[in-house]
Amino acid sequence: MPLYKTLQPNSQTTVKIWKITESYNDLFQAVSLKPENLKRVLGMKSELHQRGFLSVRHLLSTFGYTDTDLFYDDNGKPHLKDGKHISITHSFTFSAVVVSDFKVGIDIEKQREKIGVIAHKFMEYEFQYLKENEPDYINRLTVIWCIKESLYKLFATPGLSFLQNTLVIPFTIKEGSTVAWIDYENKKHRFQTQFFEFEGFTCAYALPA
Template sequence: MPLYKTITPNSQTTVKIWKITESFDDLMHGLDLKPESLSRVSGMKSEMHQRGFLSVRHLLRAFGYSDSDLFYDKNGKPHLKDGKQISITHSFQFSAVIVSDGIIGIDIEKQREKIQVIAHKFIDYEYNYLEEHTEDYINKLTVIWCVKESLYKLFATPGLSFKQHCLMIPASDDVNETVAWIDYNDKKHRYHVQFLEFEGFTCAYAMA
């Protein structure tokens, strides 16, 4: 079982990361998928997405849950039947699940140069903290994206803008945590964020 990493940010929260090395058939083996999940994975055109979907179900098992314990609301936010909070992400060969008593969100992204092309769409004042053409510029952009995506997932509110409503204080070098806010409808919501980098990927998770 390629459970890549387990992180416990606090006593109520656990993150599990999976490295997807198995074939589709190997990932299907041993899973008990509910009919709608089976239909969903069968309809995916990309095997990469299929394997990501199935790896998340294996992560659920690692937490002691089954596919039937997971459901989604009208905004696409995942929930667990026992009332615990959950957030899910996958990117290429990695997937991750975070489970907590408190509100949380998680995102994994591959560090790619093309993020520079869309940076203006999700970065505003954070540009003041960035220096282009530095060796770690792509990594820092990816951290900001992951943080804002994790905020978006935990807030799960239509109309929320990465650029206008999601704000973060970029972390200093060699620091893997920071503070972020959602400023929406004249209310500010503050979150603690941690992040890590591994094998050309970035993972960030936000916690209330």
């Protein structure tokens, strides 16, 4: 069953993860797309991206939605016609959707050593507690990236900087949760974040604290 995992962090929020094992044709034949999205998926050069896009439509159906229930604003943030909040992510062979009564953000990333090369571009404060020689350095870096990406999707404000406007409170992988902040235009916003690892990937999602 491609529906890999379902989580319910609270009674108003549901997270669903899809493991993309199907072929492009199998995914394509089982969904109905709006004309603009049909054009979009047919124009994608990467089959991996096509399968990711289509798997998200399959996830929508598990929530009882169709492609026509989803739309995007001028900032690229997804919305649902019924007013519920949604966030979407896909990475390689996994995709995820979270639907909530609250503003929410989610991200999945594959754990890769090369994230260490760009660490200085997305974090500063976090170097106070995260050191390169730690055995779980790459895993924790990936958590931080996923959390910050989730915050970015939730906040949906052009010009928000991972480096300058977001910070993640110290955590361990075993804890599976931490607090994160957005400090933007002299206002501080606090968020509760949860994260977990599976099959060489990391998933994190953020909700208002």
